[in-house]
Amino acid sequence: MAKQVVKLSKVVIRFAGDSGDGMQLTGDRFTSETAGLGNDLSTLPDFPAEIRAPAGTLPGVSAFQLHFADHDIMTPGDAPNVLVAMNPAALKANLKDLPRGADLIVNTDEFTKRNLEKVGYSSNPIEDDSLDAYNVHAVALTSMTVEALKGFAVSKKDAERAKNMYALGLLCWLYNRPSQGTLDFLRSKFASKPDIMNANIAAYEAGWSFGETTEAFSVQYEIAPATMPAGLYRNITGNPALSLGLIAASELSGLPLFLGSYPITPASDILHELSKHKNFGVMTFQAEDEIAGIGAALGAAYGGALAVTTTSGPGVALKSEAIGLAVSLELPLLIVDVQRGGPSTGLPTKTEQSDLLQAMFGRNGEAPVAIVAPQSPSDCFFAAIEAARIAVEYRTPVFILSDGYLANGSEPWLVPDASTLPTFEPNFATGPNHTAADGTEEFWPYLRDPETLARPWAIPGTKGLEHRIGGIEKADGIGTISYDPDNHDKMVRLRQAKIDAIARTIPDIKVDDPSGEAGVLILGWGSTFGPIGAACRLVRTAGANVAQAHIRHLNPFPSNLAEILRGYDKVIVPEMNLGQLALLLRAKYLVDIISYNQVRGMPFKSDELAGVITDVLESL
Amino acid sequence: MTTNTFPALSLVPKADGPQSAKDFKSDQEVRWCPGCGDYAILSAVQSFLPDLGVARENIVFVSGIGCSSRFPYYLDTFGLHSIHGRAPAIATGLASSRPDLSVWVITGDGDALSIGGNHLIHALRRNVNLKILLFNNRIYGLTKGQYSPTSEQGKITKSTPEGSLDYSFNPVSLALGAEATFVARTIDSDRKHLTEVLTAAAAHEGTALIEIYQNCNIFNDGAWEPLKDSDTRDDTMMRLVHGQPIRFGKDMQFGVTRAVEGHIKVVEVSSVGEEAILRHDAHAKDPGLAFALSRLANPRTLQNTPIGVFRDVERPSYDRLLREQVASVTEKKGKGDLQSLLNGNDTWNVS
Ligand SMILES: Cc1ncc(C[n+]2csc(CCOP(=O)(O)OP(=O)(O)O)c2C)c(N)n1
Ligand code: SF4
Ligand SMILES: [Mg+2]
Numbered sequence: 001m002a003k004q005v006v007k008l009s010k011v012v013i014r015f016a017g018d019s020g021d022g023m024q025l026t027g028d029r030f031t032s033e034t035a036g037l038g039n040d041l042s043t044l045p046d047f048p049a050e051i052r053a054p055a056g057t058l059p060g061v062s063a064f065q066l067h068f069a070d071h072d073i074m075t076p077g078d079a080p081n082v083l084v085a086m087n088p089a090a091l092k093a094n095l096k097d098l099p100r101g102a103d104l105i106v107n108t109d110e111f112t113k114r115n116l117e118k119v120g121y122s123s124n125p126i127e128d129d130s131l132d133a134y135n136v137h138a139v140a141l142t143s144m145t146v147e148a149l150k151g152f153a154v155s156k157k158d159a160e161r162a163k164n165m166y167a168l169g170l171l172c173w174l175y176n177r178p179s180q181g182t183l184d185f186l187r188s189k190f191a192s193k194p195d196i197m198n199a200n201i202a203a204y205e206a207g208w209s210f211g212e213t214t215e216a217f218s219v220q221y222e223i224a225p226a227t228m229p230a231g232l233y234r235n236i237t238g239n240p241a242l243s244l245g246l247i248a249a250s251e252l253s254g255l256p257l258f259l260g261s262y263p264i265t266p267a268s269d270i271l272h273e274l275s276k277h278k279n280f281g282v283m284t285f286q287a288e289d290e291i292a293g294i295g296a297a298l299g300a301a302y303g304g305a306l307a308v309t310t311t312s313g314p315g316v317a318l319k320s321e322a323i324g325l326a327v328s329l330e331l332p333l334l335i336v337d338v339q340r341g342g343p344s345t346g347l348p349t350k351t352e353q354s355d356l357l358q359a360m361f362g363r364n365g366e367a368p369v370a371i372v373a374p375q376s377p378s379d380c381f382f383a384a385i386e387a388a389r390i391a392v393e394y395r396t397p398v399f400i401l402s403d404g405y406l407a408n409g410s411e412p413w414l415v416p417d418a419s420t421l422p423t424f425e426p427n428f429a430t431g432p433n434h435t436a437a438d439g440t441e442e443f444w445p446y447l448r449d450p451e452t453l454a455r456p457w458a459i460p461g462t463k464g465l466e467h468r469i470g471g472i473e474k475a476d477g478i479g480t481i482s483y484d485p486d487n488h489d490k491m492v493r494l495r496q497a498k499i500d501a502i503a504r505t506i507p508d509i510k511v512d513d514p515s516g517e518a519g520v521l522i523l524g525w526g527s528t529f530g531p532i533g534a535a536c537r538l539v540r541t542a543g544a545n546v547a548q549a550h551i552r553h554l555n556p557f558p559s560n561l562a563e564i565l566r567g568y569d570k571v572i573v574p575e576m577n578l579g580q581l582a583l584l585l586r587a588k589y590l591v592d593i594i595s596y597n598q599v600r601g602m603p604f605k606s607d608e609l610a611g612v613i614t615d616v617l618e619s620l
Numbered sequence: 621m622t623t624n625t626f627p628a629l630s631l632v633p634k635a636d637g638p639q640s641a642k643d644f645k646s647d648q649e650v651r652w653c654p655g656c657g658d659y660a661i662l663s664a665v666q667s668f669l670p671d672l673g674v675a676r677e678n679i680v681f682v683s684g685i686g687c688s689s690r691f692p693y694y695l696d697t698f699g700l701h702s703i704h705g706r707a708p709a710i711a712t713g714l715a716s717s718r719p720d721l722s723v724w725v726i727t728g729d730g731d732a733l734s735i736g737g738n739h740l741i742h743a744l745r746r747n748v749n750l751k752i753l754l755f756n757n758r759i760y761g762l763t764k765g766q767y768s769p770t771s772e773q774g775k776i777t778k779s780t781p782e783g784s785l786d787y788s789f790n791p792v793s794l795a796l797g798a799e800a801t802f803v804a805r806t807i808d809s810d811r812k813h814l815t816e817v818l819t820a821a822a823a824h825e826g827t828a829l830i831e832i833y834q835n836c837n838i839f840n841d842g843a844w845e846p847l848k849d850s851d852t853r854d855d856t857m858m859r860l861v862h863g864q865p866i867r868f869g870k871d872m873q874f875g876v877t878r879a880v881e882g883h884i885k886v887v888e889v890s891s892v893g894e895e896a897i898l899r900h901d902a903h904a905k906d907p908g909l910a911f912a913l914s915r916l917a918n919p920r921t922l923q924n925t926p927i928g929v930f931r932d933v934e935r936p937s938y939d940r941l942l943r944e945q946v947a948s949v950t951e952k953k954g955k956g957d958l959q960s961l962l963n964g965n966d967t968w969n970v971s
Contacts, residue, residue: 036968181966225970234967244962251958258717278949280956283717283942287709288742295702295709295739296716299682302700303718325703415967418959460680460698460714460721461633468646468693470701471685480648481693 003212004219010069011175011223012077015167016094017086017107019052019062022164027064029168029185033177034068035235035412038225041068042530043237043410044076044603049265049348056115061093070224074530074537076409078605084167086110086141089119100133105170107163109142137216141166148206154199162203169207176222179208229414236413238377238406239266242336243273245384246308247280252385252423253392255306259284260296262315265348266404267338270310290318294335298322301331304428304459306388310336313355314345320363323397327367327495328471330446330455332391332398334384335359335369339403341601350601351404353526354577359399360555360584366492368499370394371554373401375529378413380406383552389424390502395454401554403576405527405603429456429465434477445469445479453498503556511564513547514540520616521568525551525581528574528604535609539617546613551581557588565591570616572596574609628749628825631719632674639670646696652687657808657835658755662694664814665753669697672722672822679722682711684736686728687762688755688834705736708743708752715749716939722822725752730760733769733789740829741798746938747826751818754791754829755808757836758843765839772920777839792914792930795829796907802828803910804929808835809848813859813927820929826937833927846922856921860913860928862902865894876916884912886924902932 013030017023024045034041044065053060067077082103085091087110098104111124125131126138145166149159165186172179183201190197211217250257257280261271275284283300287293294309301307309319316323316337326333339355341347359371370390374383383400391398432441433456445467446455458465467479475482476490511521512533524532529550536548549564551557565571565585573582574596582595596612598604644666652658669679679697683689685704692699702710707725715723732740732754743750759777760766766779770791774783795803802824806817814832821828833844846856858868858876866876867889875889875897889897904910910930917925950956 032966036966038968038970228970230970232963232967232969234964236964247956247961248958256717258713260713277956277961278946279953280958280961281946281950283946285713285716285942287712288738291706292709292712292739292742295706296713298702299700299710299713299715300717301713302710303714303721305713305717307713321703322706329700415962415964418962460718461675461678463675463677466677466696466698468648468695468699468701470683470692470699471703472701 003217005222006219007222007224009071009223010067010073011082011221012065012067012080013082013084013171014063014065014080014094014097015084016061016063016090017164018055018089019048019050019060020055021062021086022161023062023064023086026164026168027066029182030171030177031066031235031410032185033172033179033181034066035233036178036181038228039068039070039223040072040226040228040412041066041235041410042073042076043067044405045408046602047349056087056089056110056118058089058093058119061089063090063094068223070226072226072228074534075603075606078607084171086163086167088115088121088125091125092119092121098134102134103137104131104134105137105139105167107141107167108138109140139170139216144210145203145206149199149202152199152202153195158196159199162200165200165203166207166210169204170211173208173211174217174220176220179204228412231414233412234415235410236378237408237410238374238380238402239269239338239408240273241378241413242374242380242384242400242402243270245381246274246306246334246388247277247282248381248418248421249385249388250280250282250306252421253306253388253426255304255392255426257282258297258300258305258307259310260287260293260300260307261285261310262287262290262293264312264315266340266407267310267312267315267336269407270336270338290315291322294319294322294333298326298329298331298333301326301333302329302459304426304457306334306392307332308334308336310338312338312340313342313358316355316358316362323369324363324365324367325471326397327363327369329469330395330495331457332395334387334391334398334400336400336402338407339401341599347601349404351527351603352576352599352601353401353403353528354580354599355401356525356554356577356580357583359401366496368496369555370396370398370499370502371401372398373526373552373554374406375526375550375552377406377409377411381416385421389422390505392424392426393454393505394452394498394502395457396499401526403527426457428462429458430462431464443467444477446474447477448494448498453494453501500556503559506553506556506558508560509549509551509558509564511547511549512536513545515545518545518547519569519620520572520613521547521549521564521570522572522574522613523549523551524574525554528576531604531606531609532574534606535613538606538610539613542614544614544617546617554581562589565589569620570594572612572616574604574612576604626672626823628823629672629674629722632678632722633720635673635675639676641667641670643676644669644696646694648693650694651690653838655837656687657757657837658688658691660808660811661753661755661814661832661834662691664811665818666695668815668818669695671819674722678720679724680714681724681726682707682714683726684728684731685762686731686760687836688728689726689731691726705731705734706739707731708736708739708750711750712743712746712748716942719749719939719943723750725750727752727754728761729754729756729758729768729770729791733791733794741794744795744798744800744827744829747801747935748938749826749940751821751828752830754831755834756791756831757834757840759836759840761836761839788919790914790917790919791829791831793911796911796914796931800829800931801826801933801935802929803931804828805831805833805927807833807844807847807927817929820932824932825940826935844922847925856923857925857927860900860902860926860930862900862929862932864900865897866900866913867897876913884909884916886916902929904931905933907931
């Protein structure tokens, strides 16, 4: 029976199930096949902090949302068109996000009295009329999987566990995704367990055939490839992209990469990724705590490595004193903060942008550091290279402010040509840089480059450059201990001036305003780039004008920012915090900012931001 | 690159020519209180460093915070005066990434055992190629005289006018418990012994902890006096020498023996006979006896205090293992190619 094929331009699917149901894997596989088909896409994993909360409960629900389209898209989608709910908890936790008329695929086997009671359903929503607003496909996923695996040498439990592959097969049929990648993946993942491998493959194929034969699904969908710039693509999430950026920076500068780190969600994957690439000379050190992680990195920086420490907000709090030391020593150091919900332990697996002020000011004394924030998962790669360039050229700690959404969200990436990436030089000190009054040649560790104000990077092992540095204030130039009031005043200003000088090497910020007539600017930083961009499209499609600009360098700000801010009647700054960038902008530029804030652990929805913009436009 | 006579420093470039203590004195004015034990240690280290025979520019001293941690400023080597307690962590990154350096850590009893306790124990168990000199004056010197983790219980200080309540650490016991491969103790005023211990530490591959009993004549004067006073020291302190019977006393009348119950104790040699006296074995795989020796001293009277090398055993250093892992992965996979790394294994083409 040939089914009707309907062409769609975009779809948002959310897979939701118990933490043990393998929803992240299912989502990843669907994403991979979708990427391979050439659709543009964006993903949003959303999982609990607990590894396995009690089965079937609301806290145990794990979800993965994927937005894919035949055109370029900027967000994982506001609301799903399709929800796959593997159990009542998944249904209950996600139904509120589902618009009327959406497709709902439910695993009926899990809708038992006990499971329903666990999440407070007094009657079965599949059987009463509570789901009438949706297009419900009730599918007995578990029992059909078990049925399909009869005769396979796996336990009933293992057979049941393969239901995610059955669901994946069904969805891949429904959206016409290829199977080869998933089959290859299963073969390599379970290479050492052939029975499990065969069962998963069979479950996947059974799910696919079910779609083709059942009357429960009368249409199959097709989403044509998006037109994207020509080239080689891969799909990438933020943490691996950042890791690759660090390795690239190491190659581009010729400096060995050293990572000192202590595991913390959502940053640990950078440690995992980098530890896989020892054949690039990468040294990874899992320290006893965050302080040791940055300490070791700083020691390696002193020795001439491209040194990095990776963490999340709570770890940055512990590293503060060592960051201050790095400011005083004026050594290159990258501090990667993959932000998560705070304060304290907060929401470990959710996203937030609330460490900006911590990065900016979270140290004793006047301790300025540079800050760079990537704006999309793949941009983490370029942000890492840019941060490394600044650190090395200016001998300074540099923050990279990523967040949980960038870290785990994915998008297609036009793989850059390594030979076109910008190189930068460590320019280690090699000999004396000062002549004493009596004519002897000496080395002064705090004699600055007049252009950058950076001090020399004189690494141990360089003859004639023996010198002592430390956290006690140093005399300008000669670098010996100094308690002199005027010297301290000068050094404080010099350290600030050095960071300010970085602005000369930062590209001007660009405003996107197709009309050229917008009176309202919407300005963001970090991971809000996608939702803001999508919101601007909605507003423009509706016929209004709005300008968008995004700040990548948060300290120092790009030189033309003041001028841009002055050019608009109203400036809206949406942030996933209570207005941290807004505070900096108001303080520095004395401008009125409309600060729009949400701290829900989730990225902004574009229609909500579009509403905010529209309200402001209407108030003009 | 030529090598030198210390096998543990085989990767460190050798000095061009002979060096003297003078070469290791920096031009900075030393600012410790007159009479401070730190002077003697500095002078001993300056005289000892030329013996290493390595290039001065390949020696790095890393310190934390405290009077003792000012030490690097006074040596004409590379020096990094860091933050309170963190020197072992910083030195770990430096030593792990630079096998061509001889890395030394200077720390105090507060720096190493209070704020930096965590880093100290982990450096010891990892066996990073570091030599840690712990200046133990049983007091916080730089902050003007509060009790420290090595102060005897009941210590009257500014912060404990009624006497301190907490029991003290024994740094040697702590280090042995932390899987250290080299643990020694020496005294600021005994230059010869200090130099011997430094030499043994320099020859050791991996982390060496050297506890140096140091006098703070301002805030804790005489803390180690029973071990220094010529009237008392011989009967109070034993010198551990590998392979030698553990005996001490003005007339070598005391010795360490194993009691029937299994523990060790100090006895009059004449009461048990010479054969019953234990021989010191610094290379023993099992740290049990070294630990037992570290427990003999009375923390208050200092009676039966051993000095010397308690333990010196071989275990590959962390930095060597790190380098070997990088080398073996590189050999297996071939040197990394950036473009293929960026490509990954799951790509598609858009034309
Ligand atoms: C983070 C931090 N906390 C506290 C201090 C204050 N402080 C400086 S030195 C010191 C104790 C030093 O004692 P010790 O390590 O025994 O060194 P000593 O001065 O006795 O050589 C303290 C508490 C500091 N510098 N930094
Ligand atoms: S306070 Fe004590 S330890 Fe510090 S310099 Fe003076 S005598 Fe030495
Ligand atoms: Mg002390």
